[in-house]
Amino acid sequence: MTTDLLLPGTTTMDAVTLHVADLPGMTDYYRDALGLEELPGDAARTAIDRGSPAVGRADTSVLGRGRDALVILVHTPGLPAPAPGQAGLFHTALLFPDRAALADVVARAGQHPRSIFVGSADHLVSEAFYFTDPEGNGIELYRDRPREQWSWHGGRVAMDSLPLDPQAFLRDHHVEQAPSTAEVGHVHLKVGDVPTARAFYVDALGFEVTAQWNGAIFVSAGGYHHHMAMNSWGSRGAGARAATIGLGQVSIVVPTTQDVDALAERLRHHEIPAQHDGRTLRFEDPWRSSSRSAPRRDAMTSPTGDGRQPRRTPLDRVSAGQGPHTAPRTG
Numbered sequence: 540m541t542t543d544l545l546l547p548g549t550t551t552m553d554a555v556t557l558h559v560a561d562l563p564g565m566t567d568y569y570r571d572a573l574g575l576e577e578l579p580g581d582a583a584r585t586a587i588d589r590g591s592p593a594v595g596r597a598d599t600s601v602l603g604r605g606r607d608a609l610v611i612l613v614h615t616p617g618l619p620a621p622a623p624g625q626a627g628l629f630h631t632a633l634l635f636p637d638r639a640a641l642a643d644v645v646a647r648a649g650q651h652p653r654s655i656f657v658g659s660a661d662h663l664v665s666e667a668f669y670f671t672d673p674e675g676n677g678i679e680l681y682r683d684r685p686r687e688q689w690s691w692h693g694g695r696v697a698m699d700s701l702p703l704d705p706q707a708f709l710r711d712h713h714v715e716q717a718p719s720t721a722e723v724g725h726v727h728l729k730v731g732d733v734p735t736a737r738a739f740y741v742d743a744l745g746f747e748v749t750a751q752w753n754g755a756i757f758v759s760a761g762g763y764h765h766h767m768a769m770n771s772w773g774s775r776g777a778g779a780r781a782a783t784i785g786l787g788q789v790s791i792v793v794p795t796t797q798d799v800d801a802l803a804e805r806l807r808h809h810e811i812p813a814q815h816d817g818r819t820l821r822f823e824d825p826w827r828s829s830s831r832s833a834p835r836r837d838a839m840t841s842p843t844g845d846g847r848q849p850r851r852t853p854l855d856r857v858s859a860g861q862g863p864h865t866a867p868r869t870g
Contacts, residue, residue, distance in 0.1 A: 548761030630677030634724030
């Protein structure tokens with residue numbers, strides 16, 4: 540196999556696609572509770588450029604902040620809700636730049652009548668608040684502590700789920716302000732078993748393990764605490780997903796088309812079916828949760844001179860971490 544084994548260190552996550560039963564209601568929720576905006580046609584087009592399906596149709600809402608899409612809602616009438624114990628989305632985690640920005644969105648979400656507040660936690664690397672949207676999709680709102688405050692031991696990042704008083708946090712940090720920037724910091728999935736998830740997301744896709752904890756695994760590229768997490772807390776033994784509302788697609792952004800090609804080669808090596816159109820790669824994990832990978836739109840020629848970022852080995856990138864918890868609702 541003539542390909543690198545790891546995803547580039549500058550890999551990031553992109554907008555998560557959700558299949559929804561009530562498009563107007565869900566659009567209103569993500570706009571009013573989370574302060575997202577429906578992106579205009581040209582900005583929404585970015586999602587198409589990166590390979591997201593259905594964008595631009597009347598039955599789709601693309602929501603984000605600024606010009607960055609964070610959530611894509613696709614109206615899929617007639618689909619049932621996921622059955623208890625089914626694999627799929629645990630939560631989409633939206634990352635905010637500082638405590639003031641986080642407090643602003645937490646206050647907004649907490650006051651919305653259709654929000655369900657699940658809990659909050661200090662994860663050492665981050666501070667996080669958890670909600671559930673009106674159709675049962677998990678949402679994490681968080682901010683990272685500075686990386687120099689993260690603690691690594693043996694290639695694993697130290698994380699915990701310490702108490703975080705939401706009222707005290709809002710009292711100390713909430714000030715009225717214009718909506719800040721935000722991004723999809725990580726995506727946390729429900730899977731049937733962690734060893735199979737590791738074989739797919741680490742051995743095949745090329746993420747690196749940053750933490751394993753209480754029936755969950757956390758993985759990243761480039762030393763982040765985690766870009767993805769997988770747990771079997773409520774889905775142990777789950778098989779392939781049925782067609783339901785909920786998770787439609789996870790998006791992984793790499794620097795260049797060459798990086799997409801390298802990922803496609805890794806999937807071929809592991810005999811994982813994929814669709815590759817020369818720019819965007821689409822594939823499914825063992826539970827039929829869909830992902831796609833595409834290059835950054837603004838990818839520039841890198842220091843290597845071939846349009847690619849220099850690859851780092853596991854020894855170069857000492858770690859990354861996980862997010863969360865000790866029980867349902869961690870990072």
